[in-house]
Amino acid sequence: MCAMRLLLHGLLLCLISSLCIGQAAAAVRVGNFVWEDLDKDGVQDSGEQGIPGVTVQIWNSAMTSLVGSAVTNATGNYQIMVPDNANYRMRVILPYAGDRFTLPNVGSDTTDSDILSSSTNIGTSNVYTFASGVVANLSLDAGVISDPMRDHNIGDKVFRSNVDGLQTSTTFGRSGVTVELLNTAGVTLQSMVSGSSGHYSFKALPGTYRLRFTHPSEVPTPMQDNGTDDSLDSDIDENGYTD
Structure with missing residues (x-):
């Protein structure tokens, strides 16, 4: 009888543990690139370099809660870990006051800029949904047109x-x-x-x-x-x- 109670207790703990693990949100790796769009066409072209030191943020879809933040490295790349099974917006803070964002969503998602360059949501992306089980989304990029008088x-x-x-x-x-x-x-x-x-x-x-x-x-x-x-x-x- 005692052995039966121990077995049932063990099964119950295992079931509770499994449920808790199942409810925990997994992490999604978000990235990837902020670059200077020299020809202003909204597409990452050969020879266009990444911009270091740019702050990239991930917010909830309502833009009321900051979920994660990173600064681009020497090659213009960044990565942020966020929970899956949620909706988010990406926000990029321009490095200089006179800079602006290039055309968004031109061509392939792997070479375009995802940051809106006009409308009330300028500086942010459209809403992205990271479904349960998604491991990474490394196509969130931002093209920047530099202030021509900056230098x-x-x-x-x-x-x-x-x-x-x-x-x-x-x-x-x-x-x-x-x-x-x-x-x-x-x-x-x-x-x-x-x-x-x-x-x-x-x-x-x-x-x-x-x-x-x-x-x-x-x-x-x-x-x-x-x-x-x-x-x-x-x-x-x-x-x-x-x-």
């Missing part, structure tokens, strides 16, 4: 000059100076005021430009392009213009 910066520093017009280790930056970016006709394209450290910066497409510097109470140094080190000299003439 075209004009600027540096306005500094309080000695009589020789050169920066030294004790030279201070000059704040409050109005700096204008001009085209070849002298028309102001952009304008800003130098910050507390004297620095300023403009984004501009490749081309020919001039800069004009104006301060309400101080005048430019007359020593333009003095010396042989262009990183230390002053580039403006006595009227505040660069060449």
